[in-house]
Amino acid sequence: xxxxxxxxxxxxxxxxxxxxxxxxxxxxxxxxxxxxxxxxxxxxxxxxxxxxxxxxxxxxxxxxxxxxxxxxxxxxxxxxxxxxxxxxxxxxxxxxxxxxxxxxxxxxxxxxxxxxxxxxxxxxxxxxxxxxxxxxxxxxxxxxxxxxxxxxxxxxxxxxxxxxxxxxxxxxxxxxxxxxxxxxxxxxxxxxxxxxxxxxxxxxxxxxxxxxxxxxxxxxxxxxxxxxxxxxxxxxxxxxxxxxxxxxxxxxxxxxxxxxxxxxxxxxxxxxxxxxxxxxxxxxxxxxxxxxxxxxxxxxxxxxxxxxxxxxxxxxxxxxxxxxxxxxxxxxxxxxxxxxxxxxxxxxxxxxxxxxxxxxxxxxxxxxxxxxxxxxxxxxxxxxxxxxxxxxxx
Amino acid sequence: xxxxxxxxxxxxxxxxxxxxxxxxxxxxxxxxxxxxxxxxxxxxxxxxxxxxxxxxxxxxxxxxxxxxxxxxxxxxxxxxxxxxxxxxxxxxxxxxxxxxxxxxxxxxxxxxxxxxxxxxxxxxxxxxxxxxxxxxxxxxxxxxxxxxxxxxxxxxxxxxxxxxxxxxxxxxxxxxxxxxxxxxxxxxxxxxxxxxxxxxxxxxxxxxxxxxxxxxxxxxxxxxxxxxxxxxxxxxxxxxxxxxxxxxxxxxxxxxxxxxxxxxxxxxxxxxxxxxxxxxxxxxxxxxxxxxxxxxxxxxxxxxxxxxxxxxxxxxxxxxxxxxxxxxxxxxxxxxxxxxxxxxxxxxxxxxxxxxxxxxxxxxxxxxxxxxxxxxxxxxxxxxxxxxxxxxxx
Numbered sequence: 001x002x003x004x005x006x007x008x009x010x011x012x013x014x015x016x017x018x019x020x021x022x023x024x025x026x027x028x029x030x031x032x033x034x035x036x037x038x039x040x041x042x043x044x045x046x047x048x049x050x051x052x053x054x055x056x057x058x059x060x061x062x063x064x065x066x067x068x069x070x071x072x073x074x075x076x077x078x079x080x081x082x083x084x085x086x087x088x089x090x091x092x093x094x095x096x097x098x099x100x101x102x103x104x105x106x107x108x109x110x111x112x113x114x115x116x117x118x119x120x121x122x123x124x125x126x127x128x129x130x131x132x133x134x135x136x137x138x139x140x141x142x143x144x145x146x147x148x149x150x151x152x153x154x155x156x157x158x159x160x161x162x163x164x165x166x167x168x169x170x171x172x173x174x175x176x177x178x179x180x181x182x183x184x185x186x187x188x189x190x191x192x193x194x195x196x197x198x199x200x201x202x203x204x205x206x207x208x209x210x211x212x213x214x215x216x217x218x219x220x221x222x223x224x225x226x227x228x229x230x231x232x233x234x235x236x237x238x239x240x241x242x243x244x245x246x247x248x249x250x251x252x253x254x255x256x257x258x259x260x261x262x263x264x265x266x267x268x269x270x271x272x273x274x275x276x277x278x279x280x281x282x283x284x285x286x287x288x289x290x291x292x293x294x295x296x297x298x299x300x301x302x303x304x305x306x307x308x309x310x311x312x313x314x315x316x317x318x319x320x321x322x323x324x325x326x327x328x329x330x331x332x333x334x335x336x337x338x339x340x341x342x343x344x345x346x347x348x349x350x351x352x353x354x355x356x357x358x359x360x361x362x363x364x365x366x367x368x369x370x371x372x373x374x375x376x377x378x379x380x381x382x383x384x385x386x387x388x389x390x391x392x393x394x
Numbered sequence: 395x396x397x398x399x400x401x402x403x404x405x406x407x408x409x410x411x412x413x414x415x416x417x418x419x420x421x422x423x424x425x426x427x428x429x430x431x432x433x434x435x436x437x438x439x440x441x442x443x444x445x446x447x448x449x450x451x452x453x454x455x456x457x458x459x460x461x462x463x464x465x466x467x468x469x470x471x472x473x474x475x476x477x478x479x480x481x482x483x484x485x486x487x488x489x490x491x492x493x494x495x496x497x498x499x500x501x502x503x504x505x506x507x508x509x510x511x512x513x514x515x516x517x518x519x520x521x522x523x524x525x526x527x528x529x530x531x532x533x534x535x536x537x538x539x540x541x542x543x544x545x546x547x548x549x550x551x552x553x554x555x556x557x558x559x560x561x562x563x564x565x566x567x568x569x570x571x572x573x574x575x576x577x578x579x580x581x582x583x584x585x586x587x588x589x590x591x592x593x594x595x596x597x598x599x600x601x602x603x604x605x606x607x608x609x610x611x612x613x614x615x616x617x618x619x620x621x622x623x624x625x626x627x628x629x630x631x632x633x634x635x636x637x638x639x640x641x642x643x644x645x646x647x648x649x650x651x652x653x654x655x656x657x658x659x660x661x662x663x664x665x666x667x668x669x670x671x672x673x674x675x676x677x678x679x680x681x682x683x684x685x686x687x688x689x690x691x692x693x694x695x696x697x698x699x700x701x702x703x704x705x706x707x708x709x710x711x712x713x714x715x716x717x718x719x720x721x722x723x724x725x726x727x728x729x730x731x732x733x734x735x736x737x738x739x740x741x742x743x744x745x746x747x748x749x750x751x752x753x754x755x756x757x758x759x760x761x762x763x764x765x766x767x768x769x770x771x772x773x774x775x776x777x778x779x780x781x782x783x784x785x786x787x788x
Contacts (some may be wrong), residue, residue: 001592002594003594006594006596007504011657014653043458049447056443061434063638064437065437066431066637097664104659109405200399229397244456245458246663255408256397272638372459
């Protein structure tokens with residue numbers, strides 16, 4: 001009798017982990033620009049200890065017992081959506097363990113194996129992995145300096161319809177996109193909302209970085225433009241408070257939220273953590289913190305841009321208006337497969353561009369995260385990157 | 395174009411929520427004995443504030459950033475298993491958002507719609523709901539004063555095999571069972587482990603209450619008796635620390651743990667909360683707290699038993715050696731459907747026994763939880779129950 005015979009067909013084969021460890025080296029300490037982690041310098045310590053004491057001093061039964069998610073957090077999310085122009089209703093908010101939980105649960109609601117899902121090319125590698133594991137057929141739509149190319153989107157939708165294919169959803173990161181750092185223009189947002197209704201396709205709008213704007217005016221999220229209920233907005237407290245708390249959320253069509261709630265099999269998220277985040281915000285810390293994060297990351301971004309222009313003046317890139325990333329096209333003919341090992345030898349780790357494309361293309365790009373590395377090490381890292389590229393160019 | 399057309403077949407229909415709100419009444423405040431919540435009096439306030447300050451004062455990047463689950467918590471679970479006689483390996487431990495997350499994810503790994511799953515009759519209603527939603531065909535095996543009836547189990551397994559059916563798993567709560575409060579004898583534990591290997595069936599051993607023993611000697615969990623790797627032990631910090639933190643775990647065969655990790659789509663559990671629990675334990679608070687909980691709940695249980703014997707001497711029941719519950723058979727001919735409304739009028743809420751049977755039978759039973767209600771209200775609640783029963787008997 002074999003235990004493995006009991007597994008459901010899709011889990012017979014063991015899938016590789018979605019996340020790998022950072023590179024290490026015996027030689028010199030590596031500065032990593034590979035991952036979009038938060039800067040530990042700006043993780044709020046005292047405020048969280050204070051908020052913990054406050055929530056435990058009040059209604060301990062609501063915070064530490066079996067209890068629903070903090071209603072105050074649901075209200076907070078709805079209020080923040082209203083500030084963005086959404087006529088938000090609390091019952092359409094679902095609080096989850098990070099926004100990645102939503103990306104993992106969505107296919108259970110929407111994807112039968114073989115169903116088509118549209119993703120940006122390039123996009124967030126974690127989302128690609130979760131959709132692909134559910135058996136989705138991923139179709140990439142290109143991104144340019146103004147975000148997702150809506151002409152390409154429309155022609156893709158038209159071609160698919162001609163072949164009888166209705167994609168289940170489009171996954172997009174409209175603001176300070178991961179990995180390109182670009183922002184979808186207002187005109188394109190409006191066009192996408194129109195196309196969604198016309199083609200009956202859900203738009204999954206992952207706006208993880210929306211609050212981390214360094215300059216320029218905010219644009220309305222697509223969920224604010226959506227009159228017909230095709231947009232699911234995905235949000236997170238990971239970028240504006242702390243990833244380690246694991247608090248994300250979704251807002252959108254009631255029928256979709258209701259079903260996401262069902263496939264979230266463990267029930268509602270931690271009362272303790274959701275009360276903690278709500279209290280942090282109620283004390284006024286969240287808005288103050290976001291303002292300080294914007295200044296902090298803007299300075300780090302500016303430092304990286306200046307270092308790149310000094311060190312690698314021949315490379316052009318789109319300077320981001322916010323977020324965590326700069327997307328770099330390597331010199332003609334150079335691939336990240338060649339650059340990666342040389343850069344590690346020089347003591348800098350970058351994310352290989354092909355990790356960001358559903359079809360594995362994109363090895364002419366690298367993604368640089370300025371979020372996690374100490375600001376003093378950004379110049380060192382970019383010098384090492386410059387040396388690596390010059391070494392390969394001979 | 396209809397959004398609902400995009401849902402996968404099993405989510406077209408909207409399933410009702412697994413959990414309902416407690417009863418309320420405009421007349422008199424209701425004392426509820428319906429749910430196995432923790433007593434708010436013994437939720438540890440100061441120790442958790444202190445532990446929060448400690449974890450944030452040390453490696454904040456590991457606690458608040460994107461990071462793996464606290465390794466210290468994995469080690470703690472393995473050490474506690476070793477104390478129970480398990481030769482535990484850390485890589486076979488999976489930390490989850492409450493043990494209910496494991497019960498929700500298990501069917502994704504093991505159950506194709508129509509597959510057979512064995513459950514105790516009666517059992518934990520939340521588990522039944524999660525297995526049934528996944529399309530499992532649930533077969534009940536009776537429970538007596540010594541826990542699961544192993545003769546009935548063997549004949550069920552034999553009958554199923556004769557019909558070509560290999561059940562995917564047996565779900566059992568061996569210690570201070572929910573809802574009956576009974577404990578599986580050592581001989582039966584050994585027999586179940588033998589039967590599991592013989593019939594190639596996984597045993598899901600949910601030992602949520604194991605540490606809340608009021609008297610008597612602890613028995614080894616089945617995972618400690620299992621030489622061939624058929625037992626998955628499910629554990630939780632909800633009963634021994636705080637449900638609101640949502641921290642549970644599973645330990646078992648590597649191939650099964652690896653697959654549970656894959657279907658836990660949001661990745662590893664909160665670094666913040668897992669470090670918090672590990673620190674609470676490292677400071678020595680967990681063992682002290684468990685000792686104090688055992689005294690606290692033992693006293694409440696004794697109060698309820700005394701009140702029942704005084705108020706309803708004609709009813710016999712099995713006094714539990716630990717846990718949260720007393721299981722009561724109603725007088726001949728009385729059903730919980732009749733008793734429930736009368737009891738609510740009298741100001742006491744109980745759990746209807748039929749909520750604990752996969753086939754909806756069991757309306758001749760009620761479950762009384764002594765865990766959540768303040769000790770001073772236990773006598774009042776049992777008096778009201780006695781009045782209700784006497785009213786119905788005329």
